[in-house]
Amino acid sequence: MQPAGGAAQPDGTIAYRAQILYFTASPEQVPDEDATVYLSDGLLIVQDGHVLQAGDYQALAASLPVGTPVMDWRGKLIMPGFIDTHLHYPQTDIIASPAEGLLPWLETYTFPEERRFHDAAHAAGTARFFLDELLRCGTTTALVYCTVHPESTQAFFEESHARQLRMVAGKVMMDRNCPDYLQDTAESGGRDSEALIGRWHGKGRQLYALTPRFAPTSSPEQLALCGELAQQYPDVFIQSHVAENTRELEWVRELFPGRRSYLDVYDHFGLLRPRAVYGHCIWFDETDRRRMAETQTLAAHCPTSNLFLGSGLFDFAATQACGVPVALGTDVGGGTSFSMLQTMAAAHNVARMTGHHLSAHRLFYLATEGAARGLDLGGRIGTLAAGAEADFVVLDPQATPLLARRTARAESLEELLFALIVLGDDRAVAATYSAGRLVHERQKS
Template sequence: MQPIGGAVRPDGKIAYRAQLLYFTASPEQIADGDATVYLPDGLLVVHDGHVAQIGDYQALAASLGADTSVVDWRGKLIMPGFIDTHLHYPQTDIIASPAEGLLPWLETYTFPEESRFQNSGHAARTAQFFLDELLRCGTTTALVYCTVHPESAEAFFEESHARQLRMVAGKVMMDRNCPDYLQDTAESGARDSEALIQRWHGKGRQMYALTPRFAPTSTPEQLGLCGELAQRYQDVFIQSHLAENTAEMEWVKQLFPDHRSYLDIYDHFGLLRRRAAYGHCIWLDETDRHRMAETGTLAVHCPTSNLFLGSGLFDFAAANAAGVPVGLGTDVGGGTSFSMLQTMAAAHNVARMSGHHLSAHTLFYLATEGAAQGLDLGGQIGTLAPGAEADFIVLDPQATPLLARRTARADSLEEMLFALLTLGDDRAVAATYAAGRLRHERSPSV
């Protein structure tokens, strides 16, 4: 059995021994035990970047060939890599910037920072750091906003492709109500987006998302052309912002007086469907939620951002009652952490404020299998089931003295998972694998 270490390279078949966990359904809809596959001493067999087998160690070990290395992660928990369904890589350097709210924050920090991404070198350096940070926090797939500049998307995809990561990203489309230096036009935004789709969507593990920033910064002409691209390219993703705060809601009413709601604007232009993901979704009504459920459109809850900017509290109970698919997003840089563990902890607290309880099982599901299903990528990512892409992480319940002390007293899997999300951060991620290759390993001294 091989020791833990970065020297092991999965060029052939490699097995990993640890506690294993993944989800097959929502724990809120099915009892935790029936929604969960948990193996206290399991073996995960990876071949050619995919999961080949998974099972109990004692049952599978004897069937391994002599040429199969076994990496020993006993004492740790292996689970699918996290899926972050909403964040902005060009905002990496303005995380933790003070402002009175969303719109002042955009004007003071976001727009000036995004102007730098016309420079390909700056974009490439930021993309490198950004992806390093995601992997350090255990995130193996993300829905990423670039800037209005095609160069920013090119730089991001180049770096992600070199690392063989499963990423979804897009050039922002924005032709009004923003600084002149960040404006495209309806025609140039559509033309640049289509060129990026043809170059990057489906290249290796890269996937493209049509990305109108939000309705106030796109003219009806731009949203119409975006809808035409969505119709032409049925398997691309769509991402934007929706109903984040009350000042934004009033602005939208002034700009689009003939529409029933903010959501109705996107619906009118054909931008609600499977593979469409909208960040925030706080100020929705029952009709909006039922329409999202009907179209399979993903609502992305961004709790650290919503708390930081004072935007409001996402209503989990109402979303669940309507059957809306829900994902979690860090929303860096409005969000305050790249860590999905910290984001899960914040989501738990936001739900408690409205009297709704989210179990640790549910939160880990939302960050893995739930997100994959909501993005129409079920069976491909977010799971350890055979045939899935081998994107997985190794969590360390003893990563910090406090975490070790608390998990030593855990009487159930739920207690251990709850301690990990409540007390954990990037230090709890011992290793991150993408397409079966080790992409991050935490130094024991860090």
């Protein structure tokens, strides 16, 4: 038995001993114990960046080839790496910036900051810090907005590819209602996006997302061209914002008077489908929610951002009743933390404010297996089942004195997970692995 670290066998095999947890179904649909694989003393066997097997330590240890290193994470919990379905890497440096609401925040902080990303060196430096921060928080996959500059997207993918991370990102498309220095055209936005698809979609572990910022900043011509690209490249992702706050709704009604709702603008241009992800989805009616469900379009719930900007409360009960796929997003920099644990805590509190309860099992599902399924990446990420990409996080229930004191009294897995959500943050992440490689380890104090 070895401490964390060490070298794999020549065939790339390495094993990890710890508590192990992953999901096989939604806790919303079946009892918690039927939705999970939980091993109190488990062994995770990884070979060449993929999960070979996960099972009980006593049952598997004897069958390991002689000399296979076994990393000792006993006392800690190994789970799939977290999946963040909505955030903006160019907004890293404006997190925690005060404003009266979404639109003033964009004008005062976001647009001036994004101007800097025409500089490839600045973009690369920010991408490095941003990815470091994600990994420090246990996030191994994210859907990332870049800026209107192709250089910003190129810099992000270069850094992610060098680290062998599974990331989804795209160049923002924005041809009106924004500063001149951030404006592309329908033609240039489409041309640049298609070139980046050819260069990066499916290269290594990188995936591309068509990224119209939101309907008010794209002309009908640009949205139509985006829809054509979505049809031409059906396996690329689509990401944008919808129904975030009431002022935004009024603006969309003025700009698109023929459309039934904000969501219907995207639907009209063919931008609702599997692998389409829309941030916020707060101010929906039942027709909107049913359309999201029919098209299997994913709603990215961003609770810390919605609270910080006063946008509104996401209605989990109504969303669930309509069968809309849901996952979680930090929405940095409108969101207030890179930590998916803190995002889960905020999601719990928002749900309580609308009379709905989210269990810890459900919240961890939304941040792992549920997100992977919603992104049409089930079986590849978000799980520790055999054959999956070996992206996983090691959580430490003793990371802080208060967390250690509370988890010592936990009488069930639900209590342990709930304590990690409510009391945890980046300090609870002992290590993060991507494609079987150690990409972050918490510094010992």
